[in-house]
Amino acid sequence: MLSATFIAGCKDRDDPDATGTVQLRIVPTFNGNDFSLGQTYAGRDGRAYRLTFLRYYLSNLFLTKADNTTELLADVALIDEGSTDTRTVSAQIKVGEYTGISYGLGLDADRNGMDPATFEAEHPQADVSMYWTWATKYIFLKYEGETDASGTGGSSNQTYFFHVGGDQYYTPVSETQTITVVEDETVTINIALDYDRFLNGINDYIDVSVDNATHTMDNMPLANRVIANWADMANE
């Protein structure tokens, strides 16, 4: 009897600490098609592309309310298209009405300054393959692929890669979405990201037969363009 009352008390709709599960899913596309690493897709420029490696950081993932208060979904996530289960982030979030999602592409300066050897092995920031050991900075984005640069539709003969990172490249993004978190229920939020936008940006087209390689430091102009286009992938 006592325990029944206790549980009923927890179910009170007004309980300010009640939570539900929020599952954030990255839903990648490539120019309108469902995306998989290693598949060939046509970009908006008509050229065929095949991505061979794609890994990037998102950080400071929050749900926002109309009054601008926020609830943290995750500090940091490493999306690895070679391992599609990394596309989902889950958290317990206070019940209520939320009006949007905000997150950053890459890592903010504080996170970028952290020591990868201090994280547990499974932590996204323990991944030294996403770290420039000679510069003690994280690589925010590794985007690598192949294309048919001749444009004849033949075999993919041009490889390209963008490895970009640096405090100045942290890019906050926000999206408006109505999200209702109900106690003990799971709500799924989809974030659609179009990977064709890295090349076919809204304002800039990167022709990989011309501009196809940057480790950031060795080709800052291209790194700047990749980052500008990166923000476009969420802006549909």
Add this chain to the structure above:
Amino acid sequence: MSGNRSSVPCLGAGRFWPKPGKRVRPVLFLPLLLALLFWGCEPAQPFLPASDVYRVDLPAGFPEMPVIPGNELTQSRVELGKLLFFDPAMSRDRTISCGSCHFQEYGFSDPVPLSIGVDGRKSLRNSSPLVNLAWRESFFRDGGVRTLELQVLAPITDHLEMDFTIQGAVERMKENPQYVQLSRAAYGREPDAFVLTRAISAYERTLISGNSRYDRYTNYGESVLTAQELRGMELFFSERTNCGGCHGGFNLSNEEFANNGRYVAGADSGRMRVTQFEGDRGRFKVPTLRNIAETFPYMSDGELATLDDVVEHYRTGIVPHPNLSPLIPAEGISITDSEKADLVAFLGTFSDAEFLGK
């Protein structure tokens, strides 16, 4: 000493106490309580027993060694780090250790212009001597790495050097019972990236050199320098050469980055690689001159074979560069052949026989 066990917070937890009203004979209870204190309250901080403290003999004239929180020097940490430093299992094909390119007799550097990594690959730059690292403010010749702990990641993962992964190196540590036992003793945890980076840097911080003939002369007034070396010393610290302007202080380096007129446009942009600042093009960390006679060949590319070549560079080899150090005259330093010989002789007084194992 931080990290010592404290009994007070453990008692506060209270859940091992008998229930109120239950009678317990004190004599039996006390040992039980003590046992529970130690079993039930595993410290979050690694235990640093006083007997494990690594005592540093600070050479005269050296400032206090900075203490790294979480990586204070202990004997077990240094022991583990030394084993890892010389263990080729830390490279992909188990052929290259840190010690493969950092030999004690050469001041923990490598007597070749560019060191050879796995599969015979050549490194990008000349191997840096490892000495007095606890006092350095940044690492590598471009200063791109902020801490000695983080520096450990670079050679292990660089495909030109050890070409391995941190996860792979940690797995090999876990396969070695001695490493597991030392990891627990030194850091209170199983082998992981933290232990790997902390232990190697702890060992490297013990590579301290400050007992050369130059030090004995300077700090204790011992008559251990020849007349030629004394003439070289005077020249070294004079405004005629300005050598001491960059290579002064207890570690014979001002810790700055400088362009020394080696190239008009070298393939290696030096400090600019890290900062992207044009004013840093061709600037490299001013190296310490400790044991300099043993750390040949010289310069970031290892292209100058002898100290004679180095002094000759400052005399006749300076090429114009927008970032040339203001302490280096564009026309070179003006010295005679015999003064050059004096300078070279003086540079030999920075060799520390004990440090070099000689």
